[in-house]
Amino acid sequence: MSRLSISNLRERKQTGEKIACLTAYDASFARILDDAGVELLLVGDSLGMVVQGHDTTLPVSLDEMVYHARAVAAGSQRAFLMADMPFLGDATPAQALTSAGRLMKEGGAQMVKLEGGMPLRETVHLLSTRGVPVCSHLGLLPQSVHKQGGYRVQGRDAESAQTLLEEAREMAAAGADMLLLECVPAELAARITESVAIPVIGIGAGPSVDAQVLVLYDMLGITPGRRPSFSRDFLAASGDVPAAVAAYVQAVKDGSFPAPEHSF
Numbered sequence: 418m419s420r421l422s423i424s425n426l427r428e429r430k431q432t433g434e435k436i437a438c439l440t441a442y443d444a445s446f447a448r449i450l451d452d453a454g455v456e457l458l459l460v461g462d463s464l465g466m467v468v469q470g471h472d473t474t475l476p477v478s479l480d481e482m483v484y485h486a487r488a489v490a491a492g493s494q495r496a497f498l499m500a501d502m503p504f505l506g507d508a509t510p511a512q513a514l515t516s517a518g519r520l521m522k523e524g525g526a527q528m529v530k531l532e533g534g535m536p537l538r539e540t541v542h543l544l545s546t547r548g549v550p551v552c553s554h555l556g557l558l559p560q561s562v563h564k565q566g567g568y569r570v571q572g573r574d575a576e577s578a579q580t581l582l583e584e585a586r587e588m589a590a591a592g593a594d595m596l597l598l599e600c601v602p603a604e605l606a607a608r609i610t611e612s613v614a615i616p617v618i619g620i621g622a623g624p625s626v627d628a629q630v631l632v633l634y635d636m637l638g639i640t641p642g643r644r645p646s647f648s649r650d651f652l653a654a655s656g657d658v659p660a661a662v663a664a665y666v667q668a669v670k671d672g673s674f675p676a677p678e679h680s681f
């Protein structure tokens with residue numbers, strides 16, 4: 418079976434079919450997610466928190482991202498595979514190209530996600546012209562937690578909403594093939610989704626984006642501490658992991674997730 422491609426995901430945006438995404442960090446979960454019809458697996462650097470037990474995603478190394486991406490690639494056959502650029506793995510455009518090369522060549526990633534907007538414009542352009550598909554992660558940036566002053570909803574006032582909208586357009590113009598919006602008001606996410614031709618993934622970004630993603634351990638209710646308000650525990654109602662993941666895919670496809678209580 419061949420993997421879904423960026424063209425398949427673009428087609429879904431055009432037809433309006435929602436795309437179900439989840440994070441994955443190992444081969445066994447990757448197989449369950451793939452079998453349940455999850456269409457995009459994100460090897461997120463959230464693994465620093467949910468797998469390694471750190472307070473933030475900052476300590477995750479490029480070697481660790483490559484290791485986990487390779488495991489997820491080995492366990493899955495159909496899902497599109499995206500891997501996170503770790504904190505400052507893209508400190509310069511040249512370094513970003515080298516890091517992205519490792520995520521693709523050694524990790525098997527089909528796309529690399531970079532956290533940040535305008536400061537990465539040149540990097541996104543370089544990667545895209547060198548055959549590296551890029552997803553630009555905008556809104557709440559977990560790698561910038563110390564700069565943003567905590568994990569907070571972004572784009573709430575008119576000025577920051579306008580900046581985010583312009584940033585999204587600029588990243589698409591620079592060559593990004595996908596956007597990810599984390600914790601932005603649903604109305605703003607809807608405007609951004611309408612204003613770009615590329616698929617937009619949301620987490621805490623309301624129902625109007627093209628794709629939904631959650632951290633796997635949050636939607637299984639096994640992340641220590643409080644579950645984020647934009648997530649839902651699908652395991653509690655389903656009984657086992659494959660059924661929980663299948664329920665998530667179904668809820669994304671039929672639009673019942675996210676519900677109003679999961680949006681800002």
Ligand code: KIV
Pocket residue numbers: 440459460461462463464501597599620630632
């Ligand atoms: O690392 C991650 O899991 C992510 C999600 C929060 C989207 O970037």
